[in-house]
Amino acid sequence: MFELPRIEHRTVEVDGVEVFYRESIPARPDAPTLLLLHGFPSGSHQFRALLQALGGQYRLIAPDYPGFGHTSAPADFEYSFDRLADVIEGFVEAIDLRRFAMYVFDFGAPVGFRLALRHPEWIAGLVVQNGNAYEAGLSDGAKGFVALRPEQEGAEDTIRGLLTLEGTRGQYEHGVPDPSVLSPESWLLDQHFLDLPGRKEAQVALAFDYQSNVDSYPEWQRWLREYTPPTLVVWGVEDPFFTEPGAHAYLADVPDAELHFFGTGHFALETHLPEIAPLIAKFLDRL
Structure with missing residues (x-):
């Protein structure tokens, strides 16, 4: 009999921020853990299908950042990538x-690489999906x-x-050969x-802070060279923001x-989950 994984939805308080997150409960308590760091303008809901696909085998954890999804931040929260x-x-x-692997996508790359610099001992491996760390990208x-x-x-x-809405939908549809495979709920929820x-206002503040990420690329690259984490890169080549050379640069x-x-x-997972999910599974099994 086919069984769907158990997915739990919780919140935890972090310095006055109520962080919402989704977590799969795998059959094995010692299953590998993958922290899923979402992108702009989305949230943890972008990983719903991946949680269903792999959540029975692995512990997948997907939080919403302040300013995104269901997470609730104080009115005086100062939005920057450091925060x-x-x-x-x-x-x-x-x-x-x-100890966990990280899935870094879009905004998840600057959040995740900051985390890696602070705590290299936490990072067992990287899954990079259109998460840029090089000016070439x-x-x-x-x-x-x-x-x-x-x-x-x-x-x-x-x-x-x-x-x-036009801008959000455009980010999903750009470069997708057959938009009929896209679920409209994705951009409507975003x-x-x-x-x-x-x-x-939070997104405007983060956009003006994005230069801090480009300035940090050399630090992230030094971390990659020093720790050489096991790394899986999956990339949508028609991304209007982060181009294919950014993947090769790793x-x-x-x-x-x-x-x-x-x-x-x-949003490569929206169109190629059947191809990407098995790659992630094999990668986690090797860690």
């Missing part, structure tokens, strides 16, 4: 994780976006243009959370990284 990493660091400690459009500054006329309007009070610092490319856009 997101602070909260996820506290989250990991609060649920008593000791920035498209011209991404470079222009990163260069935006608060004092520039029209800069905030440019950012807010991405926070509309937009629901973006439209909550204070959420767009080989300079982690020569044994395993690379797989898919003819799709930014």
